[in-house]
Amino acid sequence: MRISNKFLVLVDGSERSIQTASYIKAFLPVRKETQLVLFHVFGNLPEPYQELEDESNCDEVLSRLKHLKEEQKIKFREHLERVKQILISDGFSEKSIVIKLHPLEKGVARDIIEEARKGYTAIIMRRRGMGALTSIILGSVAVKLLQALTFVPIILVGQAPPVKKLLLAVDESSFSMKAVDFVASLLGGQGYEVCIFHAIIGLDAVTFEIPAQTMPESHESELPDSCLEAFKIRVARLFQNIRGKLVRAGFAPENISEKIRTGVYSRSDAIVKEAQDGGYSTIVVGRRGLSQVDAFFMGRVGHEVVYAGKNFTVWVVS
Numbered sequence: 422m423r424i425s426n427k428f429l430v431l432v433d434g435s436e437r438s439i440q441t442a443s444y445i446k447a448f449l450p451v452r453k454e455t456q457l458v459l460f461h462v463f464g465n466l467p468e469p470y471q472e473l474e475d476e477s478n479c480d481e482v483l484s485r486l487k488h489l490k491e492e493q494k495i496k497f498r499e500h501l502e503r504v505k506q507i508l509i510s511d512g513f514s515e516k517s518i519v520i521k522l523h524p525l526e527k528g529v530a531r532d533i534i535e536e537a538r539k540g541y542t543a544i545i546m547r548r549r550g551m552g553a554l555t556s557i558i559l560g561s562v563a564v565k566l567l568q569a570l571t572f573v574p575i576i577l578v579g580q581a582p583p584v585k586k587l588l589l590a591v592d593e594s595s596f597s598m599k600a601v602d603f604v605a606s607l608l609g610g611q612g613y614e615v616c617i618f619h620a621i622i623g624l625d626a627v628t629f630e631i632p633a634q635t636m637p638e639s640h641e642s643e644l645p646d647s648c649l650e651a652f653k654i655r656v657a658r659l660f661q662n663i664r665g666k667l668v669r670a671g672f673a674p675e676n677i678s679e680k681i682r683t684g685v686y687s688r689s690d691a692i693v694k695e696a697q698d699g700g701y702s703t704i705v706v707g708r709r710g711l712s713q714v715d716a717f718f719m720g721r722v723g724h725e726v727v728y729a730g731k732n733f734t735v736w737v738v739s
Contacts (some may be wrong), residue, residue, distance in 0.1 A: 425452075425454040425455075425539060425541045426452065426454060426455045426456070426607065427455075427456045427458065427542050427712065428445075428449075428455070428456070428457050428458065428541060428542055428543055428544075428545055429458050429460055429468075429536060429537055429541045429543075429544045429545065430442075430445070430457055430459050430504075430545045430546075431460055431532075431544065431545065431546035431547075432459045432460065432461050432500070432534065433461065433547070434461065434496070434497050434499055435460050435547075436501050437547040438504055438547065438557070439499065439503070439504065439507065440547065440549050440578065440580075441504075441545060441546070441578050442504045442507040442508055443445035443507070444578045444583050444734060445457070445508060445545065446507065446508055446510075446512070446513070447511075447582075447583040447700075448583040448585065448703065448734075450607075450608065450611045451511070451512040451513055453514070454518075455513070455517055456517050456518075457508060457517060457518045457519070457620065458519045458521055458536075458541075459501050459504055459505060459514065459518065459519065459520050459521065459628060460521045460523060460525075460533070460536060461497055461501060461520050461521070461523065462523050462525055462529045462532050462533065463493075463494055463497060463523065463524055463525060463541065464490075464525045464529075468564070469509075470706045471535045475543075482529065494522065497727070498520070498521060498522055501522065502520070505518045511628065518566075518668045518727055521536070521655075522617060522678070523536065525587065526533060530565035530566055530569070530617070531565075533566060534565075534566065534570065535660070537572075537573055537605045538572070538731060541573055542573075542574070542607070542713055543573060543574040543575065543576050543603075543736075544566075544570060544573055544574070544575050544576065545576045546566075546575070546576070546577065546578065547577075547578050548576060548577055548578070548579060548731060549688060551664055556641075565739060567727070567737075570739075571708065571739050572739060573739065574603055574736060574737065574738045575737045576734065576735075576736050576737060577727060577734065577735045577736075577737070578734050579680050579702070579730070579732050579733045579734045579735065580637060580735065581732045581733050581734065582702060582703040582704070582733075584613075584700065584701070584702045585612065585613045585614065586613065586614035586616070586699075586700070586701055586702075586703075587604070587608075587613065587614075587615050587616075587701060587702075587703040587704070587705055587736075588615075588616050588618055588692065588695060588699065588701040588704045588705065589601065589615050589616065589617050589618060589663070589705045590618050590619070590620075590688075590692045590704060590705065590706050590726070591617060591618065591619055592619065592708070593655070593659055593706075593709075594707055594709060596597070596707025596708050596709045596738065597707040597736050598707075599707060600707045600736070600738035601663050601666055602666065603668070603705075603736075603738045604667070604705055604736075605667055605669075605670035605672070606664050606670065608668070608670075608672075609670030609671035609672055610671025611671070612673070612676070613672065613676065614676045614677075615667060615672060615676065615677055615678075615696075616677075616678045616679070616680055616699060616701070617663050617664065617678070617679045617680070618679075618680050618681075618682075618692065618695055619656050619659070619660075619662050619663050619680075619681050620681075620683075620684075620691035621649070621652050621653075621681065621682070621683045621684070621685065622684075622685055622687075622688060622690045627715050634708055649683060652683075653683075655670060656681055660679045664677055664679070665717045681696065682695065686720065687725070689725030689726045689730075690725075692704060692706070692726050693726060693728070693730045693733070695726045696730060696733055701733070702733060702734060703735075703736065704733050704734070704735050705725060705735075705736040705738065706726050706735065706736070706737060706738070707737075707738055707739075708737055708738060708739045
């Protein structure tokens with residue numbers, strides 16, 4: 422089987438992994454050339470006990486721990502098999518799904534990153550899980566993954582029920598164009614709806630650094646008409662280019678919409694609000710935008726969308 426799309430799916434043994442499988446089968450197109458690798462990093466004995474393996478006085482304790490470890494390993498494999506069967510039940514072939522129960526070597530994050538370098542199309546994971554992947558947004562493992570996986574798109578699966586329509590938040594950066602190309606290559610010709618979205622920040626957001634909690638309820642944010650029109654002309658050219666890419670990839674023209682919001686205080690808030698108002702379950706952003714501050718973490722707007730849009734599935738494309 423020729424593989425053109427290969428996804429690394431992080432499975433942690435929790436019910437959230439089942440929800441991940443539900444998102445995959447409901448949203449991603451089933452194709453013969455797609456491969457899903459269900460990946461779990463399985464830990465060793467706790468480090469303090471590893472140092473006692475040569476101590477005869479600890480034989481009984483170590484034996485019990487090793488037995489417990491084997492029982493857990495069996496349970497994790499059963500869980501991986503359960504996830505696999507869910508995917509098979511919705512059209513993925515058994516041959517297209519690979520289970521990898523990976524023994525811990527360098528650390529959970531580092532082992533995942535090393536696996537991710539093996540030619541994957543994207544990494545799929547939940548925001549929160551169990552064990553080493555608890556608090557997928559705030560936990561140290563997740564932060565390491567989001568910082569280090571700059572070479573592959575990341576799909577952070579949220580709680581919103583998946584629908585086959587997505588919000589494609591763009592600017593003129595190369596990362597936005599990569600996001601467009603990724604969506605076009607993966608979803609083109611499959612009947613998906615997409616809204617191309619751009620937010621223009623207001624004048625006060627440019628001029629002042631006001632913390633969100635102290636921002637006044639009403640403020641003058643619109644740019645002068647002449648300046649705003651110049652922005653809109655540039656965005657219209659951008660939208661035309663993106664629309665052309667999507668149509669050439671197989672998106673039906675009537676399934677492509679466009680929207681500009683002006684005078685916003687926060688681009689990320691505008692993106693999340695549009696996703697809420699428009700009934701989207703998936704938001705797509707480039708890892709970084711045009712701003713110099715986007716060198717921080719993974720791009721300020723993309724970073725804030727990941728946090729603020731916690732109920733949505735967010736694709737972060739490098």
